[in-house]
Amino acid sequence: YEICGCPWIRDYPFGYKYWVVAESPEYTYIDPLQLGRPVTISRTNEIEEIPDLKTYLLTKPPMSVSLNNLAARVKDISKSIWLIHQPPAYLGLDLCGSGVEVGSLAVYNFLLEKQPLLSIHGHIHEAPEFNGQIWALKLGQTLCIQAGQSRKELSYVLFDFEDGEIVNLAHSVYGRYR
Numbered sequence: 001y002e003i004c005g006c007p008w009i010r011d012y013p014f015g016y017k018y019w020v021v022a023e024s025p026e027y028t029y030i031d032p033l034q035l036g037r038p039v040t041i042s043r044t045n046e047i048e049e050i051p052d053l054k055t056y057l058l059t060k061p062p063m064s065v066s067l068n069n070l071a072a073r074v075k076d077i078s079k080s081i082w083l084i085h086q087p088p089a090y091l092g093l094d095l096c097g098s099g100v101e102v103g104s105l106a107v108y109n110f111l112l113e114k115q116p117l118l119s120i121h122g123h124i125h126e127a128p129e130f131n132g133q134i135w136a137l138k139l140g141q142t143l144c145i146q147a148g149q150s151r152k153e154l155s156y157v158l159f160d161f162e163d164g165e166i167v168n169l170a171h172s173v174y175g176r177y178r
Contacts, residue, residue, distance in 0.1 A: 001117070001161070002080045004070045008063045009086040009123055010104050016040070016050060019085070022057045023106040024064040030054055064106040071114050078141070079164065080116040087121035091139065092131040093146035094124050108139070115141045118166060120157075126150040133174045147171060 008021045010029045016038030022028035030053055038050040050056045061069075063086070074080045086104045087093040088111055094103030102124065111119055119142055128135040128148035135157070136145045143166055149155045151173065159169040169177035 002074050004074065004080060005083040006067055007085050008066060012102060016053060021060050022062040023104060024062050028054050028057050063104060064110065067110045077114050077116050082116050082119040084119055084121055085123050087123060087146050088144060091137060091144060092134050093121055093127055093144060095127045095131040096124055097126045097130055111139050111142045119144045121146040128174060135171050135174055136169060136177045
């Protein structure tokens, strides 16, 4: 098994952070609500305002490019495990407490096209609490997991591998995967 990681996320309404990137060369999402001006830290450790966030994001490799560059280095994508901070769009693993879904289309398309064995996500801590306790589901052959963490008790997922399959999949709060 090969393990790959991607810390990047699309923009969200909490002020720019360095781990925010464009989704793809064709699509740069800028959240209409910004709870702070976009800033970065200069090479001299000074806070610098980013005058145009979209233009700035276009100077960084987009998420789709980063994911595909990593995938090109994997020997057998069907036996790879991906730790991708941003959850995919459309699956409910991205549902905020406000009811807004903030998943990445680039992550969704990547998983659908490449079909790794497993993808593990974070970012939206409250998703399983607000989406009907959905913390794992299949996207084609890829098992996508988002354990969440909105309660005081620790949320985590345990699983085993057996003959290239994921077995004994269980969440510490929500129980076994069906």
